[in-house]
Structure formats: C-alpha cells, structure tokens
Amino acid sequence: MTTVSVNTFNEKEIGNNKPCVLKFPQGLPPPSFVEQETEFVSLSKKVGNKRQRVILSNTDKLEYQSEEIQSTARYAIGVYDKSTNTLKIVPTDIYDMKQSVIGYTLTLDSSIALSKEDRYDQVKKLADSFGSKVTKKKIQKMEMENVDNLDFEKTNKAVGEIANTLADKQSEETPLDLPYFDLTTSKPEAIYPHEAFIPPKVYFGLYHQLFFNMVKKTPTLDNEGNPVEEPKLADYFKEKLDQFASISEDEDLEHACKLLTFMWYALMIMQCRGDSTKLVQEGGASFEVKDYMVSLFSTKITNKKISVSREDKTKIINFMVIVHLHLEGFETKNIAPLAKALAVTETALEKHFTRIGCKRSAAGFRLQAPLTFPTFKENNKKR
C-alpha cells in the first residue's frame, strides 16, 4: 500500500484558469474537429451580480456555445501523478455545449390573424397534428357536409337532387289534360300544333279514306271489293262532312278528314265502354293508330279491354275541342252540335273551351294568342 499525497486547490487560487469539462450531449463533433487544431474561446459575461463563463467553438458547419449546468453538486477533477504519487484535486465546472447549425433558417408560422376560413383551417390543422380520434372524425364529418369542396360523389348527388326538384316542379306545371302548347307564340294556329299530339306516324296511319269518300260521295270498298256500309255518325260529323264539300284542294280535304277521323276515334274511345276493338272494326283504324289512341286517352287493361276514367274523358273532350278549333279556324260560333255529339250540355262544354285558353266573345269562342290560361280561384281551399 502506498500513501498518496493529496493536493487540493482553492477556487480563488486558480482564478480564471479554472479547468472545465465540456459535455457534447447533442452528439460529439466530427473527428476532424479534434484532429484539426481546435480553438475554444473562453469569455465571461455578467449575469446579475455574478460573472458567468461562456465557452465558444465552431467547426465549419456547427457552432458550439457552452451553457452552465444548474446543479446542486460541485465538481472537481482529480489528477493522479504516478511518478510523484500525488493526487491533484482541482475544482471544476461542467458545461453543456449547445450546438447550432451555421446559417440555419427557422421555419416559423407567423399567421396570427384569424378570419373565418383561417379558423376552420386552424381547427383542422390542430386536429390533424394533435387531435384525438373523436376530433379527427368530427373534422372529417364537417368536410363531408361542406359542399364547397370537390367531393365528386357529393357534387353528383347534389346535381341529381337539383335535377329532380326541377323535374318535379315542371311536372307540377304541365297540365296532363292538354297536349303540348306554346305559350310564347302569337299565332293561334301555332298554339296547339297538331303534330304534337298526332305524331307523323299516326297521322299517316289515320284512316281518312272513309270520310274522304263520303265527301266525294264515292263508295268505299273493302278488301273483297264490296262497298262498305257507312257508319252511324253523330250529326256533328255529318255537318262537318257537309262543310268539307266546299274544300277544293284534295290535300286540304285529306288533312281535314284525318283530323275528323281523329275526333271520331277519340269519341269512339269515350263511348266504347271498355271495348277497344270497335276502333278497328267500325273505324277501320290500324293497330298502330288504335294503340296510340288507347294509350293517349285510356288505360289498357287487356288487349281488348280498356278503361276510360273521368280524367281521360276530360282529356278527350279537351282534345276534341282543340281539333274542332283546328277545323273551324280557331274560332267557333256554334258549339251545340259538338256538345250533342259528346253528349254533354253546352255549359259544360263551354268550360272546356275556357280551359284550353279560349276567350269568350259575343260571337262565340276564340283561341287567342298568346295563350293565357284562366286563373283558378283558390278560395275554396281556404274553406
């Protein structure tokens, strides 16, 4: 066992030469730092009443600055000299070397103002960064409900919804008991164009030959060459056929006969009592025409049976009134024959005239352009 002499130093004795221990907690400097001639600068600054030591150093990329460790303990370095067998104990301090990258620019968020949109962004950012599952879900939900953003499905759905509502609105406005009409036109004949309710296919399929022959007073022959018996017609039709005799052009006559045939068929449907075969047997209508007429004015139950509701009848009368106006040149004086043919009273028929937009004058009814429908008084509802 050897005796070691201990040599302790007083802090005051050492003064500014006090050794210190440097700690590089954030990672040691590169080896090159030690290999090269490293420089440490020891400075002192005054903090309050105390002087504080600051040690600086740097590599080409990093800067080091010392920070004194707040500790309750005091430290010393012991240096043992083997040759003299002495232990030098020198008071010391430990410093943390804080490193900073030379030329580093901080990325800081400087936004402070909070508009409404910003606020939403902020909420989202917070939830994304630190929020819980619940808040994240909430934000997601908020985004889902927000139409502003580009959510394809949402947008599609929204567009579809709008289209639906528009269609609903339109269907409410278009009356079902009238054919297509043009509200903007200023010509009475263009208000209810016959092409709209008698499609060309049907128009050419309409069997006008019977009436045409009746006007020309030539007998109609069937497939076997026998003359066909004239059908029983209402007075109205007979009157009309008589009037047609004055038409000189064949084409015009044909057109008028076709329209009259349309009326005849319509009336037939109205009076057929559920049997649509009459149209073919008596009226000589082709199946195509029959089908069209049936689908326009009634509900098909079986191939032969149809049902004509009250609404259908209203519709038939309206159509017949329109065709009648076509034949009469959009002005009619005497409605009695038509009423008789339809088996309704004149006053009842008057209502149909007003319904399609006719103005009543001293002479009779006149379809006026542009079309205006009568306004219904809604007082009844309130009661």
Place this chain on the structure above:
Amino acid sequence: MSAELRSLVQPHIDSFNFFTDHGVEMILKNQEPFYFNHKDQDFKMEFSSIKIDKPTQQWDSTQKLYPNQAREAGTSYDAPFSGSVSISKAGDEKPLYTVPVNLGRMPIMVRSNYCHLEGMTPEELVKRREEELEQGGYFIINGNEKVVRMLVMTKANHPVSLTRKGWTNRGPSYTKYGVTIRCVRPDRTSITNNLHYLADGQTSFRFLYRRQEFFFPATLLLKALCDTTEKEIYEHLVQGDNENTFLTDRVELSLREQKVNNINTQEEVLDYIGSRFRHRTQFPKTFTNREIAEYFLDNFVFVHLPNYRDKYNLLILMIQKMYSLVSGKTGTDNADSAAFHEVLLAGQIFTAMLKEKLVEFLETLRTVLIKSPEEKKSSGIVFSETLFKKATERTFKIGDRYNYFLATGNLRSNSGMDLQQTSGFVIIADKLNFLRYISHFRSIHRGAFFATMKTTSIRKLMPESWGFLCPVHTPDGAPCGLLNHLSSQCLITLDPTQDRSIQESNKLLPAFLSSHGMLPIEMTSVYSSKYLTITLNGRVIGKIEPKAGEELVTMLRYLRSTGSEPAVNACMEVAYAPPSTIENSQYPGIYLFTTGARFMRPVINLSSGKRELIGPQEQLYMDIAVVPNEIVKGVTTHVEESPTSMLSLLANLTPFSDYNQSPRNMYQCQMAKQTMGTPLHSYPFRTDNKLYKIQNPQKPIVHTKNQFKYRINDYPHGANAVIAVISNTGYDMEDAMIINKSAYERGFGHGSVYKNEYIDLDEGLSRAEIGKTYIARPNHATDNLGDYLDVDGLPHIGRYIKPGEPYYTFIRPSDGKQVTKDYKGKEDAYIEEIRVLGGTNLKAVDLISKICVKLRYNRNPVIGDKFSSRHGQKGVLSQLWPEVNMPFTESGMKPDVIINPNAFPSRMTIGMLVEIMAAKAGAIHGKFQDATAFQFDEKNTAIDFFGEQLKKAGYNYYGNEPMYSGTTGQEFEANIFFGVCYYQRLRHMVKDKYQVRALGKVNSLTRQPIKGRKVGGGIRFGEMERDSLLAHGASFCLNDRLMKSSDYAKVKVCKCCGSTLSIFSKREHFSNQISSECKTCKSENSIVVVALPYVFTYLVAELASVNISLKLQVS
C-alpha cells in the same frame, strides 16, 4: 384533550390548514390572468388579493362565532371571505382599477388554525359548550356536522405502467399499453398525463385541455422541451444498450416519423405547437406562438416540474419504462394496490375548487361587464370604476359554492378537477355513538366510479395495504372493499409547505445523494442501461449503479430512523424496486417521495432500534417481522411495533379478535357503529336531529390497549352482563336472548332517544307574510289549556306529551286569533328543551316564530330489541324472564343474559368464549383484563392464563359451573358455561320498526293499500308469498289477502257485449234508484254485478286507450 385521539383526525385538520395557510396564497400567486377582448381592446383581469378571516357572526363581523353557536342555531360555521380584483389593459403594467370584492363566506373546519377553538384547553372547550375531547376535523353546515371523506387517489408524481383494453379505442394503432402519471403541483391541484404505446413503436403523450383530449407525439414533445438533437434523444433512450434491437428499432422509427415539416429546433417545434393551439386559447394577439406553446407545456405537461429539462428527463424515463413494459422485461404496476395510492382530503379539494372558482368568477365578471346596460350605453371610456365595482357585486359568491359543496357533497366543476366523481365527497358525521363518529374520520373510499365496476378485483384485500388499511374494518355488501378504514397507526404526511424540515431536506437531498454514489442526471448524458434511476417527487435527479443503489437505500432508511441527517426527512418514502430477472417484475429504480397526502406508518428499524416511518410502496421489498421472534438474522431489517398495528381503531377494540373467525370481526366493526352508546357529553347544547343515550354504561372488564389509548372509556357503549350459555326455556332459539327481568329493572340496557323538531311558522309563506305569525297565548285565562301549555304558548318543559295533545298556540295573522296546534308525533315523549331561534347576542327576538323543541323518548328494552356482544354475535330480546325463574349457580348467581350455545359452533367466535372467561376472572379478582389481540400463542394460551385465574378463585378451570333450574330447582345434567360478557345495545328497536294496519290509506289509482310504515301502509303480500299460499292450497286465504283485504270492488258488466266500459249509470230523477244501461247494446237487462279487484278495471281502461277491448264472459 387526547393527543392520540387528535392524531386520528389530524389528516383532515392538516389538510385544511394547508388550504388556509398556504393553498390560498399559492393559488393567488400562480393564477393565470384572464384575458378578454372588448371593443377591440385586450383586457386582463386578475385577483390581486384573497383573504379568509376567522369565523364571525353574520350580523356583526366583530363578534366571534363559535362552533356551538352555529350548531344550535342551525347555521354554518363560516368566516368572511374577501379579496380584490384588478383590471388592466393587456400589456400595461399598472392596473386600471383594483376593487375589493366580497366573495361570500368560507366554511371553516372546526379546530383548524382558523377556528376559534384551536389552542383551547379542555376547560375552555367545555366553557364554549364543546366536548372536553373535541377533536374537530369537520365543518358545520346548516347545523349539521359534515366530513369530507378521504378518497383514494393515484400516487402523485410517480409513473405507473398499465395495460387497459379501452386505450385501444383512442385511435388507430393505439395499443393497450400505457404509462400514466398523476402530476400534482405544489398547490395540490393535479393533472393526469398518459403516455400511449402505438402499434408501430411510437409513443404518444395525452393530455386534456378544456375537457378535450390532445396527443403529442412523444419525440416531438421531447424536442419541444429541450433544444436537443435526435442523437441526444436516441442516446438518452437507449443508454448504451445498442444490442437491444427491440428498443433501438422503435426509437429510430419514432425519431424518423417526426421528421416532418422541416421542424428541427426547439424554437420551431414550439412555434408549430403554438400556431396550432392559438385558436383554442383566448390569448391576445400579441402573444407569440412560442408563448402559447409554453403555456401548454407549463400547464398540461408534467405540471409538477416547472423546469423543462426535468420534464424532458421524466418523459425519457416514462418512455423507457414503456418500452420495458412492451418488451416484456418488466410487468405492469397494479393500480389497485395501496403502493400506488395516496389520499385526497378536504384541503386539496378546497384548493382545487378555489383555483377553478377564481377563473369562473373572472369569466362571469367579464360577461356581466360586457353585457351590463351601462356599458352598452357608454360610448367613451370602456369600463368605468363604478361599473367594474358594480359588476363584481353582481357576480356570484365563491363562498356559496363551498357551502353548496359541503351541504350536498356535489362538486360542480368545469374541468372535473382530475377527479373521477362529481358527488359523494361529503358525509354527515352522525353522532350515533362515539365509535361511529370517529370512524368517519378514518374511513377512506376508493371512489364512486369503482362502485359501478362489475369486477371484484378492485375490492380485494392487497398484501401491500398491510398496516395502512384495516383488513377487518370494511362493510359487507355493496361497498365491501371499496370503503376502507385507515389502520390506527397509519398517518398521512404533511405537505412540504407545512413543514420546514421537509423543504430543507428537499433542497439538501440531491447533493447528499451525489456525495453517496449517485451520478447527477445533469452531469453526463450516457449511462449504462443497467443503472437505476433515482427520482425525487417525480423529478429524475440521478442514476446509480445497482449495487451502490441497494446500499444507498439501506443507508437512507437508517438515517430516516435516526433523524440525524437533515437531508433525509423522517417522512421521506424510499421506494426501491430492485432489478430483477423475474418476469413481470416492477421497473427497477429508486423513487423518493417527500410530498404530502401519502400514507406512512411506524415500524422499528432493527439497525438503529428506532421508530421509522415507512410508506406502502417501499414496504413491498422490505423484510419486516411481525413479532420479534420472527426475526431472521441478516434478512429481517424491520419489526412491527405491534402486530395489531394492521388493525383500525375499531377492529382493535374487539377483545381477542385473533380468536375469532374473520367475518365475525367484520360484523363487530359494523355493529359497534350501530350501538346505542355515549356519543357526547354535551347533550344540553346539541340540536342534532336524533341522538341516542344509554343510561347505565360501563367500561368493559375485558378491554384492549386502544380502549385507553384513544379514551374510548370516556364514551362507553355497553354494559358487563353476567351470561349463561345455555339452551333454556326455548326462548333463546335462533339467536334470541333471554334477559333477566330484574336485571332489566335494575337498568340493564336502558336508554333514551332525543329528537329535535324545528318549527318554523314562516315556512312556506310568501315574503310579505313572513314575520306576522308568532307563538303566543293571549287567551291563557280562558282556553283551558293550562295543563298542556305555559302562558307563552309553548308546552311545559318536562311534560309528558302524547299524540294529539296541544303542542303550542300561535296567532294567526289573518284574523289575529289564537290557534292551537296539536302534537303530531306517533310516540309519547317528554319535552326536554325548547329553544327560541332568531335574534342576536345583543337583542332577543320580539315575536317567536322559529323554535326548536327537543323531545326525549324513553327507549328501555322491550321484546324484539337488538343486542350484541363484541364478537358479531347479535340477537334479539325474546323474553324478560322473571328472576325467580332464572337458573342459578351454586353460589346463587343468576345470569342477566341467557344465550343459546348453538350460536358458537358455526360462527366460531372463540374470542367471545375467552372474553367470558377473562371477564369472569377479572370480576372475581377485581381487575381489568387486557384482551389485545396476538398476545397469546399456542404455547402460552389464553385459556390457560385465565383458567389459572379462575382456578385460583375456586372456579372451574374452563369457566363451566353446575346450575340449577329456576323452576324445578333440579340441577342441570351438564355444567353450564357461565361468566361475564360486555353487551352492546343496538339502535334497531321494535318501536321504530313495528308495522300494523287494519284499514287505512289506499292508492287512489288502484285502490290498493299504500306502502310505507310512516304513512300507515301495509306490508306487501308479494309474489313469493302468493306462491307459498298456493302451494299450501290456502286459496280462500289468498283470496282474502289479494282481493278482499285489498282492492275489492263490485263492477257492472254487460252480459251481451262483455264490456265494463260501456255501462252508463244514472240516478233516476224522481227516485234515488240508480239505473244502468249498456250504451253499446242499448239494454238495461243485460247488466250484472261482479266482484273484481279494482285494479282490473284500471287495466281494462288502460288497454282501451291503446285500442284493445277486453271482454268478460259472464255466465
């Protein structure tokens, strides 16, 4: 005044003293200023002072208020509570105005530093109409004594590793693993932080802000706390254990994951956090992001540590603990164990409440200010001083919130105050007897939240709780194991602020430890991974080499016992979890605690031979011998002061409890609290709703040491009865007991009940009518009530009043006439006292409108009253047997009580048998016997000890004696066990429980008899009763019970349509006959009358209301 008795309630008083002496000050100092914006200006409001006074009278603040005055007047014992609020423009140093505010009245704990009784001698206390042994520890609210019950809390500032299934729901990839820590600030307010483990190896730190949860990635938080680098974090976490790829992989991953948004330095991280939280806060725009982030770090992250470096170190420790848990190196801590528990007391709740209420006050004040009509009108200066002052007056009173809390036990809080319940904090300290009363102060509840849990693990008795919580003293039934009682020796530590020596030692300890082998944490950054972490109150202070650590712990414990080192405080807990290779062991480390509200208990340190306080967490790894002969040399370090130190005060009072089957001791703890005893001595000055008094109490011949230590004999609760254990006459079957009629006549078990009735004539009247009705008897000459009432309109003191007799007379304000009010009680009573309430010290009341009448009921034993011994052997009095017919011994002794020997075999209360022997020997030799548990052992038995004494007096060694029949005089064939036993009379009395009914009130809807003893209801003849009558075939009896004696009704039914609803009855115009007609069948002849339970018609009507018609077929 007994120091021991005081020590039982000391935790309550200490805690309240902490609130008044330090808590208020700390809260004021640490308050966050309240910022708000109004008319484009930022304002700052804060409290500049808060002051609590000593209790004074409400009407005159110079007059002292004493607790008994509050008790008798039915008011609260509280003190003026005031402060001052200042408002300033944000950024300004000087406040605009500072105005004083009245914060209401603060309830004051009796015998705390702010109570007038503190420091009084017993004589002075008696002079103030208090008990000589008044210990305090409670509040007086509206005349009731209220105790804030102790509540178990997670140990402060110690990270606990847990697994919870529910945590997996916290978000995607969250796992069940977590480390949680309840951080307690110096002002005892707390915040719980969780560290979660994510499936990919990252950790996430959870905290609550305004009841919303937020998660910081732990690595991001580390960067926010310190200007650090990834390398430093890596090295701190891994600590040289580079071969542990489990650890390094996870650390690397979590470092990489957080390398986003080009955020590297602390400055940037703080800015990032601050910018995200900015919109959630109400700080003015002048606050920088960094300031906001720092606000969050200061107030929501490890709030017990103000220094960021300390927070950083703790987070590192927690992450390490987490990885160790996940890797399976260490197991979870048991959160239900007492090792990780501490106590929540009144003072802490008060402090936390104050903190919250101050903020709430300022928030309300802001609203009142901004919305006040004056402010809306004014265009120039914002907030004039008068307006500010007015607004403070319109704001609520903080004192009222405290009163509400104590009156109801409900906590109304915005933040929840880091508690798991909102109600049930406060209980009434009812003075049924002294034992029950004192137990309230020692009871500690696990928390209402746990009462709803279906698992029973939480209720289990943990070995860790040895010596801290009593294993015996817990109720059976619903609160079993949740409501515990502190062992009599267990104490709760003081807060460091209350004890200078703790503060001193906290300062000295780190340096002391570093000079004894600890490497301070700041000295170097890389340690061996095997090193143990040393924490002090949740702050990592250093590391130590494992072997040195063990030595350090032994040394600390030695120094703690001697008290010679100022750095080592006697109250310091040295929790040491040694490193272990066993699976599921605790995370190793040395955890030092000097905080308040921890459990501590004394043991003897064998190395110093001195008393040392130890805590529950360190106890786990200590070798403590229960009795000296258990000591193993070289292993045992400590020895218990007494084996009974694990028992509570009450469990300690059971004589020879070590001879009894454990549940019987539990029952005794229950029953001792139901005993009619001596709750107090100041009967004349008490106005409790109900008080019991036993007439001829005695101190037990057989007692335990605690009986004297805690002055229990000053409040006796029973009598020594001569007892014979014999099956005699049959009246002692099924735990019934026969009492000697002469013993009864000599006063055995006599007692009385006091009830106080408050009569307030103004109750329920409108404000205009108050004060006009008053008690008086102007017609005393003519009203013939002289026998009943005095001339003042009140009954004579001492009069025996019966139900229906005149009670008092008062003047009706409507006509000025004298009205007599009769006594409404159900039981005869004596008028003991009448107290006129109202008025002040200086001026008596003019018109008596509020009185308190104390009634005394005689409650001497009657057949059916309940008695018990001190061993859970209860029984009812079955017969008062005439003494002449009682069996007698050879010496002519006749027992006071006869019980059946069948009470013993199944219940195994050997302690009672020993007590009877011991008391018999004691009575013969004229000495009191010590019956403290664990005094005898197998070699040295109690039977021999007392047998010898009996033998010496000429009695049978085992206490048996020949006896003779009282009726025939013949000797019994067997010798009878005969001796003396201490008997308690329980409060359950036939007079309070009997229930009879013939005719009476019925429920108007069903016409069935109502329930409830108080209202003269019947006893339900239920489904099971019905079953048994059916089984007996007693159909007529059944019909009688369920219909005839219940809701028998005759109902008209139409035979045609079978309906009971369509019948229309009307009285004929010219005769009194009632004619009925079925409205649906339009017939009068089809109607018949049938007998039905009335409730059936109700069913028919109810069914009809849901469109179901019910038809009866009547043949």
